[in-house]
Amino acid sequence: MWAFIHKLGSPKWFYAISAKLQPWCWAVAALLIVAGTVWGLAFAPADYQQGNSFRIIYIHVPAAFLAQSAFISMASAGLVFMVWKIKVADMAATVMAPFGAAMTFVALFSGAVWGVxxxxxWWMWDARLTSMLILLFLYLGVIALRGAFSSRDSGSRAASVLAMVGVINIPIIKYSVDWWYTLHQPATFSVTSTPSMPMTMWLPLLVMVLGFYSFFIALTLMRxxxxxxxxxxxxxxxxxLFQEAR
Structure with a gap:
């Protein structure tokens, strides 16, 4: 296990192995996202209360999941960089930040459109919405810190510390609907209970979530x-490599 982690920390080895994984991740992402989009928009039944407006869930929920998962991944990569000085971890954290910020914005915007x-x-200072807005500011802070230092290592360390501290916001996002009075609905998926929506609605949502995660992996490998x-x-x-490409 440690030998594999040591290899993964080698830029040359990571570059080589990611070249083999990347096409498969792109293919899976494209297949799942297309299938989930068509299934969710064209074949899933309308909600008995919200009608067709609920279909924005097929973008909103995967984006919200990814916004949180990308931050956890970025903070974990920052921890690996700070403790073991693995450069590839810092490179991965660097490319995750803009994507995570984009997913957070998509989640907030789609949620606002859904809220109308x-x-x-469009907006209420709901606990879930406010904590997601804080997540966006954390992403922007991480990105800004990386460019605020003349030394790249200093910027990486500062960004890693902010990411590791900011990860405490993730459980706040998750449990905000349980801890405080909030308009936001409870979690769509739960490990301990069956989904509250019928299978014809949540199956395409699950496909979209898996597709978004595959896209995240593929894009992270590429970048x-x-x-x-x-x-x-x-x-x-x-x-x-450049000489061979010529």
Whole structure:
């Protein structure tokens, strides 16, 4: 296990193994997202209360899941970088931040659009919405910190610390609907209970969630590979790659 982790920390080895994994991740992501979109928008029945407006759930829920998961992944990568000084972990954390911020914005925007027919307003200072807005600010803070230092290592360490501290916001997001009075509905999926919606609605949602996660993995692999080339450009193996490409 430790030998595999040690290999994974090698930019050269990660670049090589990710080249094999990346096409499969893109293919799975495309297949699942297309299938989930068609299934959810065209074949899933309308909600008995919300009608067709509920279909935004097929974007809103996967984006919200990914916004939180990407932050946890970024904080974990930051911890690995801080403790074991693995450069690939910092590269992965670097590319995760903009994607996580984008997913947080999509979740907030789609939730606001959904709120108009459901709550009659675009925004309320609901516990779930407010904690998600804080998550967006945390992402922007991590991105800003990376560029605020003349030394890349100093920026990486500062961003890693903020990510590790900010991860405490994730359980607040998750349990906010249970801890405080909130308009936001409880979790759509739960490990301990069956989904509250019929299978014809939640199955395409599950497909979309898996598709979004596959997309996240594929994009992280692709962008980490680019970050490796950018940072390791002076290394011999990278120069040899460019020579072979010519």
């Amino acid at each position: 027919p459901t709550w009659g307003t 980490t590979r680019s970050e490796i080339l950018r940072r390791e450009g002076s290394k011999r193996w990278v120069r040899e």
